[in-house]
Every structure is written in structure tokens, then in C-alpha cells.
Amino acid sequence: MSEMNGLSAPIMEANELLWTKPASELVPGQVRALLKAFLREGQVALHLGYTDDFVSDAVLVAVELVTNAVAHTPGGERVTFRARIESAHQLWAGVWDCSPRSPVAKPMFETNGMPVLVESGRGLGIALAFADELNVTWTPPRGKWTWARFSF
Numbered sequence: 498m499s500e501m502n503g504l505s506a507p508i509m510e511a512n513e514l515l516w517t518k519p520a521s522e523l524v525p526g527q528v529r530a531l532l533k534a535f536l537r538e539g540q541v542a543l544h545l546g547y548t549d550d551f552v553s554d555a556v557l558v559a560v561e562l563v564t565n566a567v568a569h570t571p572g573g574e575r576v577t578f579r580a581r582i583e584s585a586h587q588l589w590a591g592v593w594d595c596s597p598r599s600p601v602a603k604p605m606f607e608t609n610g611m612p613v614l615v616e617s618g619r620g621l622g623i624a625l626a627f628a629d630e631l632n633v634t635w636t637p638p639r640g641k642w643t644w645a646r647f648s649f
Contacts (some may be wrong), residue, residue, distance in 0.1 A: 501544050507531055511540045512582040520594070521572035521625025525563045526637045528578050533558050534591070551649040555580075557646050559590045561620035566643065568596035582645075593636065600633060600643050 507516035514535040518524050536552045547555075557578065566576045577593040593607045600621055624631050628645035635641045 507634050509535055509539065512632070514539075514580040515577070516579075517575050517577040520567045520572070520576045521568065524567050524576060524578075525560045528563045529556055529560050531578075532559050532580055535580060536588075545585060547581070547634075547649065551647070553558055555588055555590060558624045558627050558647070559592075561623050562592045562643050562645065565600060565620045566592040566596070569596040569598055570594045571596075579642075586648050588647045589644060590647070591642045593640055593642050595640040599638065599641075638648075 505517045509531075513533060516528070516531060518527070533552065533556055536547050559578070563576065563578055570576055574595050578591075579593075580590040581590065583589050585640060591625060621631070624645055627647075629648050630646040631644070633641050633643050
């Protein structure tokens with residue numbers, strides 16, 4: 498991965514975006530901008546013609562996954578974001594972090610059907626609602642990829 502001024506530069510190829518950064522509160526917004534550009538302006542994405550709704554949903558889920566990873570990554574450690582166009586109708590997006598904690602989806606609704614009103618902790622629930630598949634792949638000796646797959 499190329500380094501510029503001590504910061505990693507995103508690698509954006511025809512069908513893949515890869516970026517590693519120190520975990521910080523700025524990373525989710527940066528991933529939002531990078532993924533939008535990748536899905537709207539990338540060579541393959543332009544040819545596939547992703548709809549605005551698809552791009553919005555994929556970006557929302559990716560940002561939720563990245564926000565969760567950043568929140569659980571110890572200071573000074575890095576997170577890696579990757580998005581990959583797997584086929585004409587499928588996108589994979591994931592984030593790697595070094596945390597040994599397994600992501601946990603908190604309930605979105607109370608047992609009486611009312612929404613749970615909390616300020617945080619609903620990111621995985623949102624990801625579950627929008628992605629076709631959501632999973633975790635552990636990477637020994639430490640860390641994990643938390644990822645989502647989308648079809649359109």
C-alpha cells in the first residue's frame with residue numbers, strides 16, 4: 498500500500514477499493530466519500546450503472562460497519578476498508594479491525610413493537626436491514642473482517 502506523508506493513500510482499481518488508516522472519528526466520513534466515488538465514478542461502476550438507491554444503501558451500511566470498527570479499535574491501531582465488485586450484480590464491502598470482540602446487533606425494536614430509542618448501537622441492525630448478507634470472518638492471530646454483500 499502506498500504511503501504519502503505518513504498516511505496511506507486509497508488504492509482504487511477497476512473493481513476494488515482498499516484503504517488502511519489509523520482508527521479515528523474521521524474515517525467513517527472519509528470512507529463515505531471514497532465509496533461514493535468508487536460506485537459512481539469508477540470504471541466498472543460506470544459501466545454497471547448502479548442506481549442512486551443502491552449506492553445510498555451500500556454507503557450507509559459501509560459507514561455503519563466502519564463506525565463500529567473504529568469505536569472498538571484501540572488507539573493507534575489501524576482499520577482497513579475494502580469494497581469489491583464481485584460480479585455485474587454483486588458488491589462486497591467490509592472493514593478489518595484488530596479487536597477481539599465480536600460485533601453484536603442490538604435490537605431495533607422493543608418487544609411491544611416500539612423502536613428502541615438509543616443514541617448508538619444500532620449500526621449492525623441497520624446493516625442487517627439493507628445488506629443481503631452480513632458476516633464476520635476471523636483473521637488469526639488477531640482481528641476480523643466484518644462484511645456485507647449486496648445484490649442489485
